[in-house]
Amino acid sequence: RDLLYSxxxxxQGIDQLELMGVKYYMASSQTAVDAAARDDRLTEVAxxxxxxxxxxxxxxxxxxxxxxxxxxxxxxxxxxQGSWLDPAIAWFNDPDRWDVPFSIDGPDDWPxxxxxxxxxxxxxxxxxxxxDRTLPDFPSEEVRAAEVTDIEMGDESLSFRVDEPGTxxxxxxxxxxxxxVEGGEGPYRVxxxxxxxxxxxxxxxxxxxxxxxxxxxxxxxxxxxIALFGFWxxxxxxxxxxxLDRRRRQRGEARAAAAARAAALGAPVVDDPDAxxxxxxxxxxxxxxxxxxxxxxxxxxxxxxxxxxxxxxxPADPGSSPADEPADPSPADDERGDPRP
Numbered sequence: 359r360d361l362l363y364s365x366x367x368x369x370q371g372i373d374q375l376e377l378m379g380v381k382y383y384m385a386s387s388q389t390a391v392d393a394a395a396r397d398d399r400l401t402e403v404a405x406x407x408x409x410x411x412x413x414x415x416x417x418x419x420x421x422x423x424x425x426x427x428x429x430x431x432x433x434x435x436x437x438x439q440g441s442w443l444d445p446a447i448a449w450f451n452d453p454d455r456w457d458v459p460f461s462i463d464g465p466d467d468w469p470x471x472x473x474x475x476x477x478x479x480x481x482x483x484x485x486x487x488x489x490d491r492t493l494p495d496f497p498s499e500e501v502r503a504a505e506v507t508d509i510e511m512g513d514e515s516l517s518f519r520v521d522e523p524g525t526x527x528x529x530x531x532x533x534x535x536x537x538x539v540e541g542g543e544g545p546y547r548v549x550x551x552x553x554x555x556x557x558x559x560x561x562x563x564x565x566x567x568x569x570x571x572x573x574x575x576x577x578x579x580x581x582x583x584i585a586l587f588g589f590w591x592x593x594x595x596x597x598x599x600x601x602l603d604r605r606r607r608q609r610g611e612a613r614a615a616a617a618a619r620a621a622a623l624g625a626p627v628v629d630d631p632d633a634x635x636x637x638x639x640x641x642x643x644x645x646x647x648x649x650x651x652x653x654x655x656x657x658x659x660x661x662x663x664x665x666x667x668x669x670x671x672x673p674a675d676p677g678s679s680p681a682d683e684p685a686d687p688s689p690a691d692d693e694r695g696d697p698r699p
Contacts, residue, residue, distance in 0.1 A: 360485060360487045360488055361443075361447060361487060361488050361489060362447055362448075362451065362487040362488060362489035362490045364451055366389065366390070366393075368390070368393035368394065368397055369397070370453065371383075372397060372399055372400065372414065373453055374450070375414060375419070376414060376415070376418040376419050377456060377530075377550075378530055378550075378552075379419050379420070379421050379530030379531075380414065380419060381413065381414055381416070381419050382403075382411060382412065382413055382414065383400060383411075383412045383413075383414060384409050384410065384411050384412070385409070385410050385412070386408045386409050386410070391410050394410065394412050399414060399415055399418070400412035400413070400414065401413045419530075420506070420509065420530075421509055421511060421516070421529070421530050421531070422506045422509050422516070422518045422527055422528070422529050422530070423503075423506060423527065423528050423530075424503035424504035424505060424506055424520070424525060424526075424527050424528075425459075425501070425503060425525070425526045425527065425528050425554070426457075426500060426501060426502070426503040427457050427458050427498050427499060427500055427501065428458075428467070428468050428469060428499045428501055428526065429458065429459045429460060429461050429464060429468055429526065429546070429548050429554055430458055430459075430460045430461070430468065430469045430470070430471050430496045430497065431460070431461055431462065431463065431464045431468050431469065431470045431471070432445060432460040432461065432462060432471055432472075432473050433470055433471065433472050433473065434472055434473040434474075434475070435460075435462045435473055436462070437462055437547070442462070442551075443488045443489075444476075444488045444489060444491060445460065445473060445491070445493060445549070446489075446549050446550045446551060447488050447489025447550070448489045448490075448491050448492070448493050449493060449549040449550060450489075450549065450550040451489060452493075455493065455496065457498065458496045458497075458498055459528070459548040459549045459552070459554070460493075460496065460548065460549050461546045461547060461548045461549075461554065462547060463546055463547070464546050464554075465543070465556065469496070469497045469499060471494050471495075471496060471497070472494070473493070473494065474494065476491050501525045501526070502522070502525055503525065504520040504521060504522055504523075504525045504527055504557065505520065505521040505522075506518050506519070506520055506527055507519050507520075507521075514565060514566035515563065515564065515565045515566070516529065516531065516563075516564040517561070517562065517563040517564070518562055519560050519561055519562070520557045520560055520562065521560070522560075523542075523556075523557040523558050523559055523560060524556070524557070524558075525556070525557075526554045526555070526556050527554065527555055527556075527557065527562075528548070528552060528553075528554055529545065529552060529553040529554070529555055529564065530552055531552065531553060532551055532552070533545065533547040533548075533551055533552060533553045534566075535569060536566050536567050536568065536569055536572070537553065537564055537565070537566055537567070538564065538565050538566075538567040539555055539562065539563075539564050540562070540563045540564075540565070541557060541558060541559040541560075541561050541562040541563060542555045542556055542557040542558050542559070542562045543555065543556040543558060544556060545564070
């Protein structure tokens with residue numbers, strides 16, 4: 359996807375996992391397993407085949423933490439993937455910037471910084487990868503970090519308490535517009551793709567709500583169920599015959615008529631829609647053999663049954679009578695029995 363990835367670095371990898379609130383790390387290659395075994399921040403908890411499972415520090419991976427610096431609104435970034443991805447990856451790959459996350463929206467007291475435009479093509483003509491850029495300097499405005507306790511995570515909800523409202527807290531959950539906040543302002547999308555909430559009370563509850571698009575989808579689903587019930591109750595709806603169906607029907611009727619004519623004439627009929635058309639319908643197979651047996655042909659030099667071997671009868675003269683015809687020679691006339699003309 360043309361993203362700028364860094365090479366294997368166990369130290370930076372663990373830092374990124376803690377930033378994202380990931381509690382477990384799995385390794386299978388020998389290089390990754392050896393590096394994990396040497397890091398004190400990982401505790402091996404299970405092994406399954408080639409996989410080694412490690413647990414990270416629960417404090418470092420806490421899902422909600424107070425920020426000690428205000429986020430920065432990075433102007434020039436649109437809320438679309440192509441615009442957000444480039445600066446977000448550049449920020450994520452640079453741990454020195456993690457103290458100050460950036461957002462595309464926020465309260466008026468958050469600092470504003472303009473993101474310079476950068477060409478998508480490098481000087482050598484190749485396509486620049488997402489994240490292969492330098493971000494501008496962010497101002498660092500310190501605030502008191504709120505102390506967060508009583509964190510409860512559900513399937514579509516998250517609740518927590520803060521000791522003092524008014525300062526931003528980082529929620530290590532992927533941002534999505536469906537998230538709603540009760541007891542705070544936000545959520546605001548911050549780098550790399552997490553959320554920031556500004557508590558307005560000590561108890562804050564976040565729920566994954568429903569947007570207008572969700573309700574529209576539910577409505578269409580409900581109407582579809584009603585339509586299916588109608589089809590089942592009242593039967594199928596007649597659909598006008600289309601051009602393709604009409605041609606198929608006409609071909610079927612033509613084949614049936616041709617078969618009827620062929621049957622009336624005693625001709626064989628083939629029920630094959632792909633057979634070539636003859637003068638009275640589809641051309642059938644060859645006619646059946648006659649009911650009498652056919653005599654096999656004789657090979658040259660052979661004689662049929664009942665034919666005397668060595669006899670020869672000259673053709674009859676139309677002007678002669680049977681009495682004028684010479685008598686058949688007998689074996690006494692010729693020992694070989696050969697006829698003599």
